[in-house]
Amino acid sequence: MGTTRRFLVPAVCAAMALAVLAPLFGRGFVLVYDMVFAPRQDLLPDTLGLGTALPRAVPADAVVALATHVVPGDLVQQLVLAAALFAGPLGAARYLKDEPPGVQVVAAVAYGWSAYVAERLFIGHWPYLLAYASLPWIARFARKPRTAKATKKSTATKKPAAAESPKAAARLILAMAPAVLTPAGGILAAGTAVVAGGVRRLWLTATVSVVLNAPWWVPAVLHPGGGLSDSAGVEAFGARAESWGGTLTSLLGLGGIWNAEVVPASRTNPVVPVLILAVTAVAIIGMQHLPRGMVGLGVAGLVLALVGGTAALGWVVEHVPGAGLLRDSQKWVAWWALPLALGFALGVRQAAEALKRGRKAVLAGAAIIPIAMMPDLAWAGWGRLAAVDYPQDWAAVRQILETSTRDGDVVTVPFGGFRQFGWNDGRTQYDPAPAYLPRTTVVDDTLVVDGHPVPGEDRRAAAVRTALTDGRDLTELGIRWVLVQHGTPGRVPANLLISDERIYHGRWLDLYELGGPTQPDTTGRPPKAPVIAADVLALATVTLCLLWLVLPAGSLRRSSRRTRE
Amino acid sequence: MGKLVGAIASVLVGLALATGVAVAVSSASAPDKSVNLEDPAAPNGSAGTQSGDSVNYGSSTP
Numbered sequence: 086m087g088t089t090r091r092f093l094v095p096a097v098c099a100a101m102a103l104a105v106l107a108p109l110f111g112r113g114f115v116l117v118y119d120m121v122f123a124p125r126q127d128l129l130p131d132t133l134g135l136g137t138a139l140p141r142a143v144p145a146d147a148v149v150a151l152a153t154h155v156v157p158g159d160l161v162q163q164l165v166l167a168a169a170l171f172a173g174p175l176g177a178a179r180y181l182k183d184e185p186p187g188v189q190v191v192a193a194v195a196y197g198w199s200a201y202v203a204e205r206l207f208i209g210h211w212p213y214l215l216a217y218a219s220l221p222w223i224a225r226f227a228r229k230p231r232t233a234k235a236t237k238k239s240t241a242t243k244k245p246a247a248a249e250s251p252k253a254a255a256r257l258i259l260a261m262a263p264a265v266l267t268p269a270g271g272i273l274a275a276g277t278a279v280v281a282g283g284v285r286r287l288w289l290t291a292t293v294s295v296v297l298n299a300p301w302w303v304p305a306v307l308h309p310g311g312g313l314s315d316s317a318g319v320e321a322f323g324a325r326a327e328s329w330g331g332t333l334t335s336l337l338g339l340g341g342i343w344n345a346e347v348v349p350a351s352r353t354n355p356v357v358p359v360l361i362l363a364v365t366a367v368a369i370i371g372m373q374h375l376p377r378g379m380v381g382l383g384v385a386g387l388v389l390a391l392v393g394g395t396a397a398l399g400w401v402v403e404h405v406p407g408a409g410l411l412r413d414s415q416k417w418v419a420w421w422a423l424p425l426a427l428g429f430a431l432g433v434r435q436a437a438e439a440l441k442r443g444r445k446a447v448l449a450g451a452a453i454i455p456i457a458m459m460p461d462l463a464w465a466g467w468g469r470l471a472a473v474d475y476p477q478d479w480a481a482v483r484q485i486l487e488t489s490t491r492d493g494d495v496v497t498v499p500f501g502g503f504r505q506f507g508w509n510d511g512r513t514q515y516d517p518a519p520a521y522l523p524r525t526t527v528v529d530d531t532l533v534v535d536g537h538p539v540p541g542e543d544r545r546a547a548a549v550r551t552a553l554t555d556g557r558d559l560t561e562l563g564i565r566w567v568l569v570q571h572g573t574p575g576r577v578p579a580n581l582l583i584s585d586e587r588i589y590h591g592r593w594l595d596l597y598e599l600g601g602p603t604q605p606d607t608t609g610r611p612p613k614a615p616v617i618a619a620d621v622l623a624l625a626t627v628t629l630c631l632l633w634l635v636l637p638a639g640s641l642r643r644s645s646r647r648t649r650e
Numbered sequence: 651m652g653k654l655v656g657a658i659a660s661v662l663v664g665l666a667l668a669t670g671v672a673v674a675v676s677s678a679s680a681p682d683k684s685v686n687l688e689d690p691a692a693p694n695g696s697a698g699t700q701s702g703d704s705v706n707y708g709s710s711t712p
Contacts, residue, residue, distance in 0.1 A: 459670075
């Protein structure tokens with residue numbers, strides 16, 4: 086019986102992850118919207134934030150590049166997704182480790198089977214899934230060592246924090262590490278750590294947040310582009326209503342992402358807003374047992390998501406460097422997910438305690454509700470996602486670029502960020518060239534939403550766009566190769582490739598090598614030294630913490646003390 | 651109090667299950683399977699035109 090109780094929660098979490106990801110296991114890549122993995126990715130300047138674009142996927146791209154030098158890219162992708170979908174619900178359950186297993190299961194299901202997980206998975210935001218999975222662990226370890234009893238009692242009864250132990254700090258840092266792979270994930274993690282740790286541990290949580298997030302904020306601050314964004318993206322990427330319940334109800338239910346194409350069909354069911362409000366009402370009852378800071382941060386996330394599409398934010402994005410991070414405002418409801426799931430579980434427990442019998446049935450029913458509300462997350466969104474192989478053309482082009490001794494970068498045409506290839510069943514996906522090819526690849530960073538362009542910030546991409554339009558020589562911009570991708574919407578400029586040499590021709594790809602000398606690209610980039618120093622500092626911090634926990638450092642210290650005595 | 655909690659819980663679980671079953675049935679029966687996806691009205695990213703110059707990152711309307 087004890088063993089059953091012990092493994093019940095991990096088994097439920099594993100079953101949920103399997104229920105979603107089972108069709109994706111095996112060889113092949115899940116390529117959808119922003120999620121692009123390749124068999125082997127290279128550590129190029131852009132992956133470290135040293136390119137001409139703002140460091141939006143830094144250091145995620147660098148970490149994946151390092152990982153794919155050890156493990157094939159498709160396995161890396163599967164491990165990342167499985168870890169995110171397993172660890173998130175387990176963390177929510179472990180936060181309530183003093184509660185009965187049934188209550189923990191309710192928390193795990195409410196956290197793990199959520200619209201946030203579904204929508205971010207379907208749009209390919211895997212770093213956000215990792216950040217989401219990390220938040221319960223961060224909240225737990227940031228509060229240590231007074232976590233255990235405080236979850237059962239009101240936070241009003243504050244206990245004095247025990248002396249800081251290096252192991253507790255190491256656990257917090259390791260919990261934050263998966264979340265800081267992107268700027269937004271890093272901010273989600275930092276906010277959770279700072280609020281959960283409170284004033285007493287601010288020195289630790291703030292320091293750790295600054296150090297671990299350095300790989301993206303250092304290149305962002307030093308980026309010569311200024312970090313300003315176009316306000317057109319504010320409205321395009323604002324949270325939206327998924328049903329008659331309105332935007333607030335969608336956000337309360339952890340949905341409301343800007344892109345209607347990635348919303349599960351069940352979220353538009355007319356009954357869902359009623360269920361969302363009922364779950365929220367139960368959660369509010371349970372939230373009285375949670376730290377006020379956690380609930381306050383959740384409400385702040387809701388507010389940020391709500392104001393995300395307003396004109397005021399548009400002004401901020403245009404005038405405050407880095408404020409473009411606030412676009413795609415629904416991502417901030419990740420802060421609401423934890424109090425919602427934990428509050429719901431504790432509220433259900435409170436309701437069950439009012440019953441003389443049938444308590445287990447109430448807990449079981451509560452655990453079923455999130456799944457029944459959104460069954461179309463299961464089985465990779467019922468076929469929405471699938472693992473596919475890259476056509477052989479990609480490996481052939483990579484081989485040519487790898488063996489070439491000539492300098493220069495690659496530009497891909499049609500000049501647009503997203504593709505819809507027949508070999509990927511027409512799914513919208515980001516251009517795989519920057520991840521797949523061993524050379525810096527310039528991709529248009531203009532995003533088209535509802536047919537309307539949202540301008541990007543990369544000055545080099547803008548220069549290439551102008552050159553393509555005007556028919557100017559691309560070698561002046563440091564471009565040596567042009568990769569033409571077939572079988573995806575978009576036009577190839579007719580005058581671009583007439584006089585140049587085609588060195589590879591395939592069904593899906595053609596590669597052209599431009600003649601003449603290439604001029605070095607002069608677009609501004611962040612300086613290398615501080616960016617690399619920031620990377621080394623963050624990596625060393627995580628490595629030291631890992632070693633501290635894995636190696637018997639504490640026992641060695643104790644034994645040396647005993648020897649002295 | 652116990653009866654009230656039981657009744658509310660039953661209603662909520664029933665509604666959720668009904669939603670799940672409805673979504674599952676409508677998805678399995680695929681009522682839109684006869685839609686001609688080979689010749690859509692306007693390609694993605696064309697803003698209602700047939701230019702097909704770029705692929706939409708997404709859409710704010712279902």
